[in-house]
Amino acid sequence: xxxxxxxxxxxxxxxxxxxxxxxxxxxxxxxxxxxxxxxxxxxxxxxxxxxxxxxxxxxxxxxxxxxxxxxxxxxxxxxxxxxxxxxxxxxxxxxxxxxxxxxxxxxxxxxxxxxxxxxxxxxxxxxxxxxxxxxxxxxxxxxxxxxxxxxxxxxxxxxxxxxxxxxxxxxxxxxxxxxxxxxxxxxxxxxxxxxxxxxxxxxxxxxxxxxxxxxxxxxxxxxxxxxxxxxxxxxxxxxxxxxxxxxxxxxxxxxxxxxxxxxxxxxxxxxxxxxxxxxxxxxxxxxxxxxxxxxxxxxxxxxxxxxxxxxxxxxxxxxxxxxxxxxxxxxxxxxxxxxxxxxxxxxxxxxxxxxxxxxxxxxxxxxxxxxxxxxxxxxxxxxxxxxxxxxxxxxxx
Amino acid sequence: xxxxxxxxxxxxxxxxxxxxxxxxxxxxxxxxxxxxxxxxxxxxxxxxxxxxxxxxxxxxxxxxxxxxxxxxxxxxxxxxxxxxxxxxxxxxxxxxxxxxxxxxxxxxxxxxxxxxxxxxxxxxxxxxxxxxxxxxxxxxxxxxxxxxxxxxxxxxxxxxxxxxxxxxxxxxxxxxxxxxxxxxxxxxxxxxxxxxxxxxxxxxxxxxxxxxxxxxxxxxxxxxxxxxxxxxxxxxxxxxxxxxxxxxxxxxxxxxxxxxxxxxxxxxxxxxxxxxxxxxxxxxxxxxxxxxxxxxxxxxxxxxxxxxxxxxxxxxxxxxxxxxxxxxxxxxxxxxxxxxxxxxxxxxxxxxxxxxxxxxxxxxxxxxxxxxxxxxxxxxxxxxxxxxxxxxxxxxxxxxxxxxxxxxxxxxxxxx
Numbered sequence: 001x002x003x004x005x006x007x008x009x010x011x012x013x014x015x016x017x018x019x020x021x022x023x024x025x026x027x028x029x030x031x032x033x034x035x036x037x038x039x040x041x042x043x044x045x046x047x048x049x050x051x052x053x054x055x056x057x058x059x060x061x062x063x064x065x066x067x068x069x070x071x072x073x074x075x076x077x078x079x080x081x082x083x084x085x086x087x088x089x090x091x092x093x094x095x096x097x098x099x100x101x102x103x104x105x106x107x108x109x110x111x112x113x114x115x116x117x118x119x120x121x122x123x124x125x126x127x128x129x130x131x132x133x134x135x136x137x138x139x140x141x142x143x144x145x146x147x148x149x150x151x152x153x154x155x156x157x158x159x160x161x162x163x164x165x166x167x168x169x170x171x172x173x174x175x176x177x178x179x180x181x182x183x184x185x186x187x188x189x190x191x192x193x194x195x196x197x198x199x200x201x202x203x204x205x206x207x208x209x210x211x212x213x214x215x216x217x218x219x220x221x222x223x224x225x226x227x228x229x230x231x232x233x234x235x236x237x238x239x240x241x242x243x244x245x246x247x248x249x250x251x252x253x254x255x256x257x258x259x260x261x262x263x264x265x266x267x268x269x270x271x272x273x274x275x276x277x278x279x280x281x282x283x284x285x286x287x288x289x290x291x292x293x294x295x296x297x298x299x300x301x302x303x304x305x306x307x308x309x310x311x312x313x314x315x316x317x318x319x320x321x322x323x324x325x326x327x328x329x330x331x332x333x334x335x336x337x338x339x340x341x342x343x344x345x346x347x348x349x350x351x352x353x354x355x356x357x358x359x360x361x362x363x364x365x366x367x368x369x370x371x372x373x374x375x376x377x378x379x380x381x382x383x384x385x386x387x388x389x390x391x392x393x394x395x396x397x
Numbered sequence: 398x399x400x401x402x403x404x405x406x407x408x409x410x411x412x413x414x415x416x417x418x419x420x421x422x423x424x425x426x427x428x429x430x431x432x433x434x435x436x437x438x439x440x441x442x443x444x445x446x447x448x449x450x451x452x453x454x455x456x457x458x459x460x461x462x463x464x465x466x467x468x469x470x471x472x473x474x475x476x477x478x479x480x481x482x483x484x485x486x487x488x489x490x491x492x493x494x495x496x497x498x499x500x501x502x503x504x505x506x507x508x509x510x511x512x513x514x515x516x517x518x519x520x521x522x523x524x525x526x527x528x529x530x531x532x533x534x535x536x537x538x539x540x541x542x543x544x545x546x547x548x549x550x551x552x553x554x555x556x557x558x559x560x561x562x563x564x565x566x567x568x569x570x571x572x573x574x575x576x577x578x579x580x581x582x583x584x585x586x587x588x589x590x591x592x593x594x595x596x597x598x599x600x601x602x603x604x605x606x607x608x609x610x611x612x613x614x615x616x617x618x619x620x621x622x623x624x625x626x627x628x629x630x631x632x633x634x635x636x637x638x639x640x641x642x643x644x645x646x647x648x649x650x651x652x653x654x655x656x657x658x659x660x661x662x663x664x665x666x667x668x669x670x671x672x673x674x675x676x677x678x679x680x681x682x683x684x685x686x687x688x689x690x691x692x693x694x695x696x697x698x699x700x701x702x703x704x705x706x707x708x709x710x711x712x713x714x715x716x717x718x719x720x721x722x723x724x725x726x727x728x729x730x731x732x733x734x735x736x737x738x739x740x741x742x743x744x745x746x747x748x749x750x751x752x753x754x755x756x757x758x759x760x761x762x763x764x765x766x767x768x769x770x771x772x773x774x775x776x777x778x779x780x781x782x783x784x785x786x787x788x789x790x791x792x793x794x795x796x797x798x799x800x801x802x803x804x805x806x807x808x809x810x811x812x813x
Contacts, residue, residue, distance in 0.1 A: 047550075049555065049556045050551075050556050050598065050599060051549060051551060051592075051596060051597040051598035051599070052598075054549040054550075054596055054597040054598065055596055057549070058547070058548055058549060061546065061547050062546055065546065065547075084504065084506040084552060084555055085506060085550055085551070085552055085555060087504060088503040088504060088506070088537075088539070088550045088552075089547060089550055091502060091503060091504065092501045092502065092503060092539070092547045092550075093547070095500065095501045095502055096499070096501070096545060096546070099499055099500060099545075125504055155480075156479065156480075159480060194480045194481075196480065323558070325559065325561075325563075325584070325585055326584060326585070326607070327562070327563060327583075327584040327585060328584070330562060330563040330564045330584065330609070331510065331511075331512060331563045331564050333510040333511075333563065335481075335510075336508075336510045336563060337508070337510075
């Protein structure tokens, strides 16, 4: 029920409407208000880049923020179709509604929030938000829900569930030994998508004699063809179009930096599938290397490519440029850059350009990248052509 | 007229035209307070502990290198949380009680990777007394009114996808002349922008060199909003712009530092560079006149403070007092630990917090500077040696010091 009427008579409005419904009457007033709420939400959904639509959204935000807490699930549902900026307008309006309800000791629609949470098709962000609202007023909801989130589309909900199952494993290990504990740790591992949880559980399982394949768990691409070095003196090679950007010919040879270059196989056995071009090509500075891989999908689908590298980089999918950054030695972090892509049914060609500059500090002696394919929760999407890679992994340098 | 006399007379002139808002308010409006001076008139305690001179302690929902700001009876602070640091918070607390008044959250729309020491809530928010601009390393920018109503939201990396720094962004915005001015300088799409505080739309966007830059703009407030100016700093120098148009009216085009921010005192700007540069801010002469340059005065991560012809800098745990007219060092005092936060000055007392949460109170009027106390901030009665990491710069308002860690905000004051 959505009421945009002043708050002084808003609560009577829904009570009255309930009475009307009991008598089979049509609540015209609140139906109109529902339409008005949808109109305000539409203004928030219309915000575009560079502030376009801000003024209308500002006015709508105030009206939405003034509605009754019973409208929260309906407002949250709008996040399903919201772009990132609009989602923040909506989210903060719900913050305001929930904050006011808390201050007034007014109830939240907990049953409706549970229904919202149960509906997996809602936005992961919105469901997580609904869960937090629910737990804030009903702490017992955590006990009811947390075990069920292990494979949830929301990585934050998953994280809580992984922690829950890992906790059960620890208790089991202390109380009864490792057999049942391993099962619990493996269960926790199956849902983990955050680097810290995955690596901690992998170590735990390895210590218990049950090693796991972390690169496969994350969906890292491990088998590559690489070629280089091409010239990147003065970082000018970043925008230079070398032959692999024009056409992939795996048997071709090209003039590289100081020598003829050709494609060679490089399979990474690094524990997080870092593709080390210093090993695959050579140790050099002011150079560029390319990595090429085929990812075969049984069906077309939405996916994400998640790239990490301390070097300048570009990435193409099926010959189309996707993204890149001419940023050198500013760190190397898990899932450093995330790009949304559409994978074709069949073969998908991934091409990475990895650029090393001429800095001489010790920490700049790295020329490598990682690419993984996953869904928006961070769960691996494994290619059907994914070959078996040796499972004894190199530890971090 | 000797150079020093000219400096003094022009200083007086600039003091007269100081912003009406700056004169009228005792608010701490932005990174380093009004105009980036890092100082205020206040009666603050010389020491504190778990059971002494802590007016209140409030829990925070996440990490932050951002400092608090104070506007009226509200303390505004940002934080970031979540395993990816992509949950963005902005909170208002009652300055008298520490009680939360409102709390808004957002989801980061830009790059969230950063150096482990940094976090998304690194820039300090800013206010013009009506609006609060909360800015984050992901280049998300939320403008709210003082009651927590969202005025507008921008994702500057969402708008300009190459604008990011994998190590994290730290430059704090200012709100000056009705414009939110933000420095988004990085190795991708690098720019400065002026955003209309009422509509959230770009008034101007100036391309900048593709190089990292963490220092913050400085608001130069005039008598009226139309006279307001803003000083911005980058690897290629420092310039003064009109905030409504971005027009450059003065520039220092030599190399400048990219971590510590410049400080303006009267008609002189002190620019971290290879050491420190003092340049005359004379808008009749658009090219800077360098008054002196010294490699013997160095600001580390904390920005310099200028007060009564003295410069205070911290570099590698050494607090140095230097002559603002000449750049000559006067005294040095060894503190302890590493410093990320910029200290603040109240009268004769300088308050400097190291990363281990030790707050040093220094009498800067003592001949060689004197440490009056070392205070473990975040300690408890049960565990007096415990402390919390402090990386954000404190605020001074209402005869109190407001300091944050990754998990708490404290009000340090003689009286609650």
